[in-house]
Amino acid sequence: MKGIFTALMCSFDEKGQINEKGLREIVRYNIDQSKVDGLYVNGSTGENFLISTEQKKRIFEIVKDEAKEQVKLIAQVGSLNIEEAVELAQFATDLKYDAISAVTPFYYKFDFEEIKDYYNTILENVDNQMIIYSIPALTGVSMNLDQFGELFENEKIIGVKFTAPDFFLLERLRHAYPEKLIYSSFDEMLLSASVLNVDGAIGSTFNVNGHRAKQIFELAQNGQIAEAREIQKVTNDLIADILENGLYQTIKEILKLKGVDAGICRKPMKTLTDEKIEKAKQIAERYL
8 A cells, every 4th residue: 555646536527427438548547657556536636525426436436447456546435424424435445445535524623532533433334444634724624643643543544645744743643653654645745755754645746747756756765865856846847837727627638638538627616728728738748
């Protein structure tokens, strides 16, 4: 379960329906071209919070059918509706996903005991291992070292997707829990996190830049920091241009330029203007 995992995009058509052919092509591109170690399915990058339960299930099915056993698969099942989270966790487990993951419950300002109960409830109802999905900037939920430790007391919780720029907490987690899997999830900080000996990374830009992510991670593991730093610099230039142009829409446009039917983003996300489509083409030509 170590290495580089793409936070997988999903292809949708103009009516917001799953484009199965396009989704399969995205999976194949990540496995065959980027050669990533795994796929993180139905996370933020997959527009998870914009789709129905049945759509989430169908995406799990398509990705598993296409990837089979070629790479490791993590199913993001988090939901404010605990019954949906349990249902999705059971569904992904039946499909033999290697692990499940769940974003911390958000919006209602749950206290830590409620958050802990949320994870334990999911795991009481499924025979699988859990990766906590921590992304404070979007959920408003920040946890400290002791709180992570309390969650890790459940042996089924095997790690965390750490999406935060707090390198002090990241280092403390790594030191305190060497047996747990810690994934960095800010693509622009992959090298810095790798130096702290994370077990891998999960990233949205890996959909088009997975090959460089693998290089950075492997070089850092081998102590070749100067070489990794040069690749991180190019990666960050790419990320800056993608963010300025529209993160998810631009990644999808770049995939289309690579011959992948990546579709469009679901509403209320906007489609790219002609000017931004041209900019996406320039980004692809410059970096990819």
